[in-house]
Amino acid sequence: MSESPNLIRRFHAGEPQAFAELVSEHKDDVYTLCLRMLGPDSAESATEAIFLQAHQDMHRLDAETNLHMWVLQRTVHYTLANKCESNEESLAEHSALTQRILNELDPTFRVAVILRDVLRLSEEEVAAILALAIGTARSRIHRGRLTLGRNFSPHLDRT
Amino acid sequence: MDSFFARNRLSAYLDRSLPKAEAEAVSEAIARDISLSADLQAVQQALKLLNDHGRQPAPNGFQARCLAAIAEQPVPGSQVAWLQRRLARIPTEFVALVGAALIIGIALNQGIEQKPETAVSPNPSVALADVQPADPLDSNTVASPASPTKQSTEPIVEPTEQTRATAPAPAPRRTKVETIPVPFNTTSPLAYRILHGGDQVLYDIAAIADQANGRLVDVHGKLFTPHSLSEARSFSQLFLVAPKTTAAAAHKQLTTRSGMSPYPLEGPKPPMAEGEVVFLIEAQL
Numbered sequence: 001m002s003e004s005p006n007l008i009r010r011f012h013a014g015e016p017q018a019f020a021e022l023v024s025e026h027k028d029d030v031y032t033l034c035l036r037m038l039g040p041d042s043a044e045s046a047t048e049a050i051f052l053q054a055h056q057d058m059h060r061l062d063a064e065t066n067l068h069m070w071v072l073q074r075t076v077h078y079t080l081a082n083k084c085e086s087n088e089e090s091l092a093e094h095s096a097l098t099q100r101i102l103n104e105l106d107p108t109f110r111v112a113v114i115l116r117d118v119l120r121l122s123e124e125e126v127a128a129i130l131a132l133a134i135g136t137a138r139s140r141i142h143r144g145r146l147t148l149g150r151n152f153s154p155h156l157d158r159t
Numbered sequence: 160m161d162s163f164f165a166r167n168r169l170s171a172y173l174d175r176s177l178p179k180a181e182a183e184a185v186s187e188a189i190a191r192d193i194s195l196s197a198d199l200q201a202v203q204q205a206l207k208l209l210n211d212h213g214r215q216p217a218p219n220g221f222q223a224r225c226l227a228a229i230a231e232q233p234v235p236g237s238q239v240a241w242l243q244r245r246l247a248r249i250p251t252e253f254v255a256l257v258g259a260a261l262i263i264g265i266a267l268n269q270g271i272e273q274k275p276e277t278a279v280s281p282n283p284s285v286a287l288a289d290v291q292p293a294d295p296l297d298s299n300t301v302a303s304p305a306s307p308t309k310q311s312t313e314p315i316v317e318p319t320e321q322t323r324a325t326a327p328a329p330a331p332r333r334t335k336v337e338t339i340p341v342p343f344n345t346t347s348p349l350a351y352r353i354l355h356g357g358d359q360v361l362y363d364i365a366a367i368a369d370q371a372n373g374r375l376v377d378v379h380g381k382l383f384t385p386h387s388l389s390e391a392r393s394f395s396q397l398f399l400v401a402p403k404t405t406a407a408a409a410h411k412q413l414t415t416r417s418g419m420s421p422y423p424l425e426g427p428k429p430p431m432a433e434g435e436v437v438f439l440i441e442a443q444l
Binding site: 019020023024027028030031032035036044047048051052055056092094095097098101102113114117118119138141142145146148149150151152153 | 167169170171173197198199201202203205206208209211212213214216217218221222224225226228229232
């Protein structure tokens, strides 16, 4: 993430390669978050829409902005605002199971668990992205994990 | 530790973020409580699943498709955007300060521009005297009917306002003196100084004397007329002798014309009849 200021400055300077680097660096995290929040059917189009919008808004960014956090924040807002029925049939077996148990979580807990346990962000980063107090973020992660474990119990034997 | 409290700490326990003593207490609670142990195992398995299979790479060719779509969009980051970025860094307080300064500047500028429209006296000498900032004794605009410039016969207070609005820093001090009402008592004669007005001073004094039904005399009681005062005498002392009935009005006009407070008249006075009041006028042409 230390490359963020340089990348933003290059983008401001009109270097097209800068945004290509941003997409390359963050596309997997954005796609994963979209996939786990919206499902495989709309994940790719959502990812593309998020990057298109980011491209339009990036000229307003201060050079010191943390791009990773900024992109994930936009992704969270997009996915929470565009809830849709997820269909995990097209996914591989384990990935489909992951999707199924995540889908059973309330979106507010689901997004906290995905950020913490899929994208492996720290509790502080989760709190910052969700614009929550650290205690609230910890609570959501904890409750999300417990619910996730409860939802996963019937599948324990199969795994 | 109670199972309820231990369950509330499972997440932190899994993250290994609990203090050692608390982690040991949770471990003991898990060993005692089978349901708690089952919950822990389920959460651990679910998190392992998320860890192993949660993350998915973007589909092949996604970047190329995304960048192609971006290439079709209008180019952001124009000059306007560049300006917006820089403006966003300027503190709000600074913008407010500049705005306030602009408003004050515009207000002052409008005040200066309005002066020519509201100026009453067409006499250039009076107009010039109005904008002299340093001299608090400069003349004002009491006009004479005998004046060749045909000015208004009423004492004009507005020029004082003009002066306040237009003159630089010392002007407000002068206008303050002008607006202080001077107490007048017919038993205490007063002296007035009228300076810097050229010939107009003589006409103004004559007009005041005329309106007060008074006469202008020297210390011996000899009559003055405007024409008997020569410009060669740049400084003249003359007395206005007026009936008591018009004395207050004469005092007011002299004070306005003088532009400064009168001072007590001491020394010789011209002869005068009963029921008359005397004013000393020191006029500088």
